[in-house]
Amino acid sequence: MKLVVDENMPFVRELFADFGEIVALNGRHLSAAQVSDADVLLVRSVTQVNQSLLANNTQLKFVGSATIGTDHIDHAYLGSRGIPFASAPGCNATSVGEYVFNALLELADKYHADLRQKTVGIIGAGNTGSAVAKCLTAWGVKVLLCDPLLAQTEDPREFVTLEQLLAEADAISLHVPISHQGEHATYHLLDADKLALMKPDCWLVNASRGDVVDNHALLAKLRAQPFPVALDVWEGEPKPLAELVPLVDIATPHIAGYSLEGKALGTYMLYQTLCELLQVSPTKSLTELLPVNWYQTLTLNQTPDQAELLRLCRFIYDLRDDDRQFRKIHQIPDGFDNMRKNHRHRREFSALALVNADGSEVDCLSKLGFSGVTR
Ligand SMILES: NC(=O)c1ccc[n+]([C@@H]2O[C@H](COP(=O)([O-])OP(=O)(O)OC[C@H]3O[C@@H](n4cnc5c(N)ncnc54)[C@H](O)[C@@H]3O)[C@@H](O)[C@H]2O)c1
Ligand SMILES: O=C(O)[C@H](O)[C@H](O)COP(=O)(O)O
Numbered sequence: 001m002k003l004v005v006d007e008n009m010p011f012v013r014e015l016f017a018d019f020g021e022i023v024a025l026n027g028r029h030l031s032a033a034q035v036s037d038a039d040v041l042l043v044r045s046v047t048q049v050n051q052s053l054l055a056n057n058t059q060l061k062f063v064g065s066a067t068i069g070t071d072h073i074d075h076a077y078l079g080s081r082g083i084p085f086a087s088a089p090g091c092n093a094t095s096v097g098e099y100v101f102n103a104l105l106e107l108a109d110k111y112h113a114d115l116r117q118k119t120v121g122i123i124g125a126g127n128t129g130s131a132v133a134k135c136l137t138a139w140g141v142k143v144l145l146c147d148p149l150l151a152q153t154e155d156p157r158e159f160v161t162l163e164q165l166l167a168e169a170d171a172i173s174l175h176v177p178i179s180h181q182g183e184h185a186t187y188h189l190l191d192a193d194k195l196a197l198m199k200p201d202c203w204l205v206n207a208s209r210g211d212v213v214d215n216h217a218l219l220a221k222l223r224a225q226p227f228p229v230a231l232d233v234w235e236g237e238p239k240p241l242a243e244l245v246p247l248v249d250i251a252t253p254h255i256a257g258y259s260l261e262g263k264a265l266g267t268y269m270l271y272q273t274l275c276e277l278l279q280v281s282p283t284k285s286l287t288e289l290l291p292v293n294w295y296q297t298l299t300l301n302q303t304p305d306q307a308e309l310l311r312l313c314r315f316i317y318d319l320r321d322d323d324r325q326f327r328k329i330h331q332i333p334d335g336f337d338n339m340r341k342n343h344r345h346r347r348e349f350s351a352l353a354l355v356n357a358d359g360s361e362v363d364c365l366s367k368l369g370f371s372g373v374t375r
Contacts, residue, residue: 102319
């Protein structure tokens with residue numbers, strides 16, 4: 001069997017080598033010729049999987065995307081060809097949750113604000129939105145959820161309308177898929193009119209898809225009156241609107257989901273699906289592939305203050321490093337993709353096992369996901 005895979009997919013050889021020959025290629029520039037004799041195609045979000053990529057291939061048995069978003073997949077075309085497809089729902093949700101929490105802590109630090117005095121509005125309350133809510137709730141921050149689709153279900157959580165969220169939130173984080181049609185389409189969900197409904201100085205974080213926010217409208221608003229913004233995703237990736245970058249406080253190249261755990265789980269979920277499809281038992285486990293946790297002895301107050309929490313979060317992932325690098329490379333040809341390809345995989349909070357020197361467990365840190373170890 002021949003497996004054509006995105007080169008930016010950790011542990012792909014360890015997990016898939018037993019199935020056949022692995023050919024790892026640049027996913028952004030994958031051509032029809034390169035996939036013409038593939039039996040299995042494993043992609044990430046930068047590969048458009050559609051008729052023009054697959055028309056020459058008559059032997060494809062499986063397409064997998066090691067991502068949460070699937071807007072790069074022509075589902076109707078795969079369906080019409082009867083080609084099985086799987087993605088990896090939720091694989092990097094914790095990573096996104098921790099990225100957004102870190103970003104909000106950085107904004108709070110920069111603007112001398114207490115995050116716990118803020119109300120954070122989360123638009124889209126699925127896997128990534130819930131992961132953000134989990135971190136914020138653990139830290140005692142009030143959260144508003146807007147998700148008109150989940151609001152129609154048995155979901156027991158309380159939901160608000162978009163208008164209510166825009167009117168009440170001191171910070172907004174976006175967690176919707178990109179969609180272009182229907183009552184709840186998310187393309188330019190925050191357009192000039194909606195941006196105008198935000199409270200003055202409301203913070204904005206986008207780690208969903210770039211075109212959920214009208215980037216030109218955001219640029220105009222920031223030029224008229226700067227306010228705190230963190231963007232991980234951009235319209236027109238891999239070429240973000242150059243004038244927008246200097247006006248935002250935190251700028252990164254679509255790496256919110258790039259924890260080692262999140263990326264590895266994406267690959268692993270596809271391994272499980274292919275095993276199922278081929279009716280073979282999985283023989284590999286994800287935990288044996290991941291490196292060991294870090295142990296850190298700390299002396300912490302029972303409830304750390306915001307500065308102490310930020311220090312701890314920066315210890316595991318210092319968002320400012322990615323922000324600094326991004327500002328240097330975003331206008332260089334291939335800079336955006338190269339930074340992603342060479343991104344040093346960060347670990348999730350769970351990889352940091354805290355040994356509190358006074359022997360006590362710090363409740364909010366356990367709730368945030370740090371491995372709490374007391375002695
Ligand atoms: N930056 C990154 O690295 C990164 C990583 C993972 C996912 N993402 C993006 O984030 C998106 C969300 O991921 P997820 O795991 O939370 O997906 P999910 O499917 O678990 O949740 C998405 C939620 O959005 C809701 N929704 C849809 N339209 C809406 C609307 N108009 N208003 C409010 N809510 C709406 C849905 O009902 C759903 O509950 C993905 O589709 C992907 O595009 C980005
Ligand atoms: O939808 C997702 O899971 C993320 O946006 C995705 O992981 C981004 O990374 P990429 O697939 O482009 O490497």
